[in-house]
Amino acid sequence: MPVPILLVAGFLGAGKTTVVNHLLAHAQGRRIAAVVNDFGAVNIDAELIAGASDGVVSLSNGCICCTLEGDLLRTLATLLRRDPRPEFIVIETSGVADPSDIVRNLMDPVVWKEAPLETVLCVVDATQPAARLDDALLRSQLRAADVVALSKADLASAEQRAQVRDSIRAIRPAAVVVDAINGEVPSALLFPADLDRVPMPRETESRRPAVDRFETLSWTSERPVRLPRLQQAIGRLAPKLARAKGLFETVEQPGRLMVFQLAGGRATLAAGGTPTPGQPRARIVFIAEMGVLSRAEIDATMEGCVEPG
Ligand SMILES: Nc1nc2c(ncn2[C@@H]2O[C@H](COP(=O)(O)OP(=O)(O)OP(=O)(O)O)[C@@H](O)[C@H]2O)c(=O)[nH]1
Numbered sequence: 282m283p284v285p286i287l288l289v290a291g292f293l294g295a296g297k298t299t300v301v302n303h304l305l306a307h308a309q310g311r312r313i314a315a316v317v318n319d320f321g322a323v324n325i326d327a328e329l330i331a332g333a334s335d336g337v338v339s340l341s342n343g344c345i346c347c348t349l350e351g352d353l354l355r356t357l358a359t360l361l362r363r364d365p366r367p368e369f370i371v372i373e374t375s376g377v378a379d380p381s382d383i384v385r386n387l388m389d390p391v392v393w394k395e396a397p398l399e400t401v402l403c404v405v406d407a408t409q410p411a412a413r414l415d416d417a418l419l420r421s422q423l424r425a426a427d428v429v430a431l432s433k434a435d436l437a438s439a440e441q442r443a444q445v446r447d448s449i450r451a452i453r454p455a456a457v458v459v460d461a462i463n464g465e466v467p468s469a470l471l472f473p474a475d476l477d478r479v480p481m482p483r484e485t486e487s488r489r490p491a492v493d494r495f496e497t498l499s500w501t502s503e504r505p506v507r508l509p510r511l512q513q514a515i516g517r518l519a520p521k522l523a524r525a526k527g528l529f530e531t532v533e534q535p536g537r538l539m540v541f542q543l544a545g546g547r548a549t550l551a552a553g554g555t556p557t558p559g560q561p562r563a564r565i566v567f568i569a570e571m572g573v574l575s576r577a578e579i580d581a582t583m584e585g586c587v588e589p590g
Pocket residue numbers: 291292293294295296297298299300326375376432433434435436461462463464524526542543544549
């Protein structure tokens with residue numbers, strides 16, 4: 282029986298992991314395997330996905346649309362050999378990925394026969410100005426989509442949502458557009474009702490480099506951070522960042538993880554469970570346009586967040 286693939290695309294911080302998390306949390310007995318791709322060397326997404334210890338395969342330090350394309354195909358082959366076999370595979374792309382390159386790879390006849398690409402979902406932040414969709418990478422992510430989920434619909438006004446919808450429709454008239462709050466997308470739009478039906482191969486656009494516009498810089502520490510200092514440091518770095526996310530222990534509450542997110546200019550902090558043994562006590566990934574941020578600046582700013590060792 283072929284195993285349908287759902288490809289989840291969307292810009293940095295749009296809400297892809299939140300959608301994948303919601304899907305896995307509401308799998309209703311379906312065996313869903315997830316592959317997540319973190320562009321940075323430090324892996325955050327797999328840990329943010331509930332129940333990450335089984336079923337989630339993480340590919341990091343590169344992008345599955347280019348540098349890690351071989352790893353993706355090998356991962357799919359391994360997943361298909363699992364016993365029991367997954368019923369569905371969800372692939373979360375990195376926010377800088379051009380899905381058309383991944384779609385082309387997934388159309389490899391051997392992969393297609395066993396794991397046909399069923400749906401491309403593009404997650405779009407409903408709170409961003411509609412004009413941002415004019416970006417070449419975002420347009421390319423939208424043009425590949427069958428379904429577009431307008432994330433953060435709870436934070437956007439009806440007018441904002443209508444403007445973003447109009448822009449999406451102009452770029453990709455064929456896509457179904459739905460509002461999504463906290464990752465909830467109707468699963469009927471994502472998975473086939475009839476598992477015997479094999480989807481049609483897709484047309485793909487010509488290849489273009491996507492990842493060389495952004496770079497990722499990671500910072501880790503074996504010491505917990507002081508929360509107020511971390512907040513100051515993030516405040517200083519934020520104007521230069523396209524995205525940041527991290528997991529860390531604080532001096533104030535050792536033994537408990539906090540999750541930090543900066544997406545679309547909004548920073549949030551949330552409780553993140555208990556630390557994973559063997560992992561640094563603080564791990565933060567910063568993503569910025571090439572050349573905007575230096576290693577030295579990150580190190581100098583972030584080292585002030587921990588007590589001297
Ligand atoms: N209020 C609100 N916040 C959301 C919603 N969806 C996502 N977020 C928040 O947006 C931030 C980024 O969400 P993620 O799901 O990590 O985004 P992502 O696209 O996976 O990010 P990258 O993988 O780094 O590109 C997190 O702080 C989420 O909690 C939503 O519907 N409503």
